[in-house]
Amino acid sequence: NAGVIQTPRHKVTGKGQEATLWCEPISGHSAVFWYRQTIVQGLEFLTYFRNQAPIDDSGMPKERFSAQMPNQSHSTLKIQSTQPQDSAVYLCASSLDPGGNYAEQFFGPGTRLTVL
């Protein structure tokens, strides 16, 4: 079991460019979560999917952030017109049975996004 896979591990973009981050959950897990980590804000929730359906995107900045889960094996987080304040480590997690007895979340290594 390879764990949660995130690509790329590092991404540098110029201000105003688009960034797409990829996540492959653990095989068989039904929920995928996105979080981001900054020094100032710590670890904060962005959005999540259960069985590929979007459930809660309350943590997503509304204007430029979007997330999709087109199939059970991957999810993407897209940031349009990136700004320096978007610089962070973006973490993806998956869980086998959210809300049930196997709701433990397992995290990928993260994508470090730097916006110049």
Next chain:
Amino acid sequence: GDQVEQSPSALSLHEGTGSALRCNFTTTMRAVQWFQQNSRGSLINLFYLASGTKENGRLKSTFNSKESYSTLHIRDAQLEDSGTYFCAAEANYGNEKITFGAGTKLTIKP
């Protein structure tokens, strides 16, 4: 919103000693997780608890949902225990996202 208050923010221990980290919750939580974030930034799962106490080696964690707190005890600390420890909790109203504490930066000294 849901709040997870973690303390202390930093802790320094000598090898072989021990201490406890604590998280208090301002709303009823269904479950809690504890993670260690290592020097590479990876979040390593330590415990997942819906209630009670679990122990793994030199680590022990307790979750008391009724009194809204969780603790992580470290005994016989080793150099490799250095890192930042986070608790994260899932609220008890059907949304499976977890809310993180601010973390405890643990430094183990020889």
